Amino acid sequence: MPSAELTRTDAVTVKRKRERADYRRDSANAILDEALVAHVGIAVDGQPFVIPMAFGRDGDRLILHGSNASRLLRSLGDGQPVCVAVTLLDGVVLARSQFHTSMDYRSVVIVGVPRLLDGVDEKRRAMEALVEHVAPGRADEARPATDAELRQIVAVEIPIDTASVKARTDGVVDELEDLSLPIWAGLVPVRTEFGAPVAAPDLRDGIALPPSVAPYTRP
Amino acid sequence: MPSAELTRTDAVTVKRKRERADYRRDSANAILDEALVAHVGIAVDGQPFVIPMAFGRDGDRLILHGSNASRLLRSLGDGQPVCVAVTLLDGVVLARSQFHTSMDYRSVVIVGVPRLLDGVDEKRRAMEALVEHVAPGRADEARPATDAELRQIVAVEIPIDTASVKARTDGVVDELEDLSLPIWAGLVPVRTEFGAPVAAPDLRDGIALPPSVAPYTRP
Numbered sequence: 001m002p003s004a005e006l007t008r009t010d011a012v013t014v015k016r017k018r019e020r021a022d023y024r025r026d027s028a029n030a031i032l033d034e035a036l037v038a039h040v041g042i043a044v045d046g047q048p049f050v051i052p053m054a055f056g057r058d059g060d061r062l063i064l065h066g067s068n069a070s071r072l073l074r075s076l077g078d079g080q081p082v083c084v085a086v087t088l089l090d091g092v093v094l095a096r097s098q099f100h101t102s103m104d105y106r107s108v109v110i111v112g113v114p115r116l117l118d119g120v121d122e123k124r125r126a127m128e129a130l131v132e133h134v135a136p137g138r139a140d141e142a143r144p145a146t147d148a149e150l151r152q153i154v155a156v157e158i159p160i161d162t163a164s165v166k167a168r169t170d171g172v173v174d175e176l177e178d179l180s181l182p183i184w185a186g187l188v189p190v191r192t193e194f195g196a197p198v199a200a201p202d203l204r205d206g207i208a209l210p211p212s213v214a215p216y217t218r219p
Numbered sequence: 220m221p222s223a224e225l226t227r228t229d230a231v232t233v234k235r236k237r238e239r240a241d242y243r244r245d246s247a248n249a250i251l252d253e254a255l256v257a258h259v260g261i262a263v264d265g266q267p268f269v270i271p272m273a274f275g276r277d278g279d280r281l282i283l284h285g286s287n288a289s290r291l292l293r294s295l296g297d298g299q300p301v302c303v304a305v306t307l308l309d310g311v312v313l314a315r316s317q318f319h320t321s322m323d324y325r326s327v328v329i330v331g332v333p334r335l336l337d338g339v340d341e342k343r344r345a346m347e348a349l350v351e352h353v354a355p356g357r358a359d360e361a362r363p364a365t366d367a368e369l370r371q372i373v374a375v376e377i378p379i380d381t382a383s384v385k386a387r388t389d390g391v392v393d394e395l396e397d398l399s400l401p402i403w404a405g406l407v408p409v410r411t412e413f414g415a416p417v418a419a420p421d422l423r424d425g426i427a428l429p430p431s432v433a434p435y436t437r438p
Contacts, residue, residue, distance in 0.1 A: 011266060011268070015289065015290060016286055016288055016289045036308055036311065036322065036409070037306055037308055037322070037324070039258035039260075039269050039271075039304055039306070040269070041258075041260040041267035041268060041269035041302075042267055043260075043262035043265055043266070043267040046262055046265075046299070046300070047230060047262070047300050047302070047330065048260035048261055048262040048267050048268075048300065048301060048302045049230070049260060049267075049302050049328075049330075050258050050259070050260035050269055050302045050303070050304035050328065051304065051328075052258075052304055052306040052324065052326050054321070054322055067235055069235055070234065070235045071234060080265070081265065081266050081267065082267060083260075083266070083267045083268050083269045084269065085258055085269035085270065085271055087256055087258070087271040089255055089256055089411075092255065092353055092354065092413075092435070094353070094354060094357060094361070094416075094431070094432060095361065096361060096362055097361055097362040097363075097364070097368075098346050098347065098349075098350045098357075098358060098361045098362065098363055098364050099346070099362075099364045099365075099368040101349065101350045101353055101357070101361065102273070103255065103256070103273055103353075105256070105271065107271050109268075109269065109270075111266065111268075127317050127318070128317065130317075130320070131317045131320045134311055134313070134320055134322075135311065135313060135407075138313060138317075138320070139317060141402060141403070142313070142314065142315060142316055142317045142320065142402060143315055143316040143317065143318075143397060143400060143402065144316075144317055145316070145317050145318045146318075149316075149318040171417075171419065172419040174419075178362060179421055179423075180423065181362060182423065182426060183360060183361060183362065183426070183429075184360070184418070184422065184426045184427070184428060184429050184432060185418070185419040185422055186416050186417050186418040186419050186422065186432070187416070187417045187419070188354075188413050188414065188416050188417075188432065188435045189413065189414030189415075189417065190255070190411060190412070190413055190414075191411075191412050191414065192308075192409060192410075192411060192412070193409070193410055193411070193412040194311075194407050194408065194409055195407065195408030195409070195410065196408075197313075197405050197406070197407050198390075198405050198406045198407075198408065199403070199404070199405040200390065200391040200393075200404040200405050200406070202398055203403065203404055203405065204398075204399065204401065207401060207402070207403045208403070209403060210402075210403050212313070213313060213403060213405070213407065216311070216407045
């Protein structure tokens with residue numbers, strides 16, 4: 001069993017607005033499971049790169065993958081530290097003052113050294129975690145990856161361990177002396193919405209929407 | 220007038236799936252203007268950090284800001300290169316095979332060395348760009364920042380110049396031999412939805428929704 005508490009190194013400790021920070025694994029997992037995109041940071045000779053990537057979660061491991069033809073993705077396996085940020089935007093905060101214009105959000109930041117997943121068995125499990133993350137139940141419906149396909153990908157795991165959660169849930173926070181101004185203030189809720197599934201144009205007749213897709217929802 | 224073409228250095232040239240790449244300023248601006256969150260990568264002694272941030276666009280400048288009490292934000296002004304990624308998720312691609320499970324998206328990646336904005340005049344203009352990005356027209360409605368407030372922030376500009384756009388808009392792409400499988404395949408459209416604005420609990424009576432908020436939409 002992984003610890004209920006994340007590991008709080010200097011790199012992930014929230015220094016500002018500490019009241020927004022949280023170091024519980026459950027909090028991190030909830031955000032990771034709801035989100036679809038991770039932004040992965042790597043540094044190559046001092047130049048940072050940020051790559052948007054799909055990801056999976058397999059217990060206390062974050063899974064990333066990509067083509068082994070990609071230099072950046074291959075570099076994920078070279079022993080260098082990375083940083084993964086996953087962000088959910090919850091609201092646009094329109095304060096009375098420009099200064100307090102803000103956003104409500106929840107985010108997770110993970111730092112760690114990825115471990116390259118070797119061999120088709122490890123990669124197959126990683127692929128399943130990625131597919132399950134996108135649509136729970138989908139791994140059992142879709143055709144499993146072949147060994148040849150798995151050899152085309154780079155997959156890495158990053159422990160969900162040295163990590164922190166930061167959330168702003170405050171809505172409007174204005175200066176006391178601004179409250180009497182004749183300026184509207186409030187929150188515009190933001191959410192990710194999923195439209196009705198659109199079948200592939202070349203889908204064979206008579207194939208119903210499977211459980212993983214209908215209804216398509218997220219936590 | 221900035222060039223219609225972005226500057227294509229090795230750092231931002233899309234090496235894989237080149238057909239998904241685009242180096243036009245208009246394409247980058249359209250994505251930047253629609254998105255609300257940027258993921259900013261910096262490297263500190265070889266450790267990358269990725270920070271979700273609000274941002275603004277002022278012509279061909281990307282504007283970032285934050286509290287000057289934040290060590291990471293202050294470090295944006297220390298002459299080191301950064302990478303900014305802005306991503307819009309458009310769809311979840313459920314292919315017949317696990318291997319081709321994917322997402323449709325549009326993204327911009329910008330690299331550059333941020334320039335610290337000095338003095339209240341530069342910072343005030345930056346603040347306005349940030350507020351306008353969140354809600355066009357809002358800068359004129361909200362109380363402008365005071366000099367004292369502006370002294371509390373770090374603001375930087377990054378040229379929207381060394382940058383690239385990458386988009387996947389393919390929907391389902393399966394192997395030919397998989398098309399006859401009795402497996403559903405299709406696209407789940409994804410979009411960011413904005414709920415009805417919720418007035419601050421302490422809003423004075425009789426203040427109508429201003430033009431920047433009603434209706435709240437994005438490009």
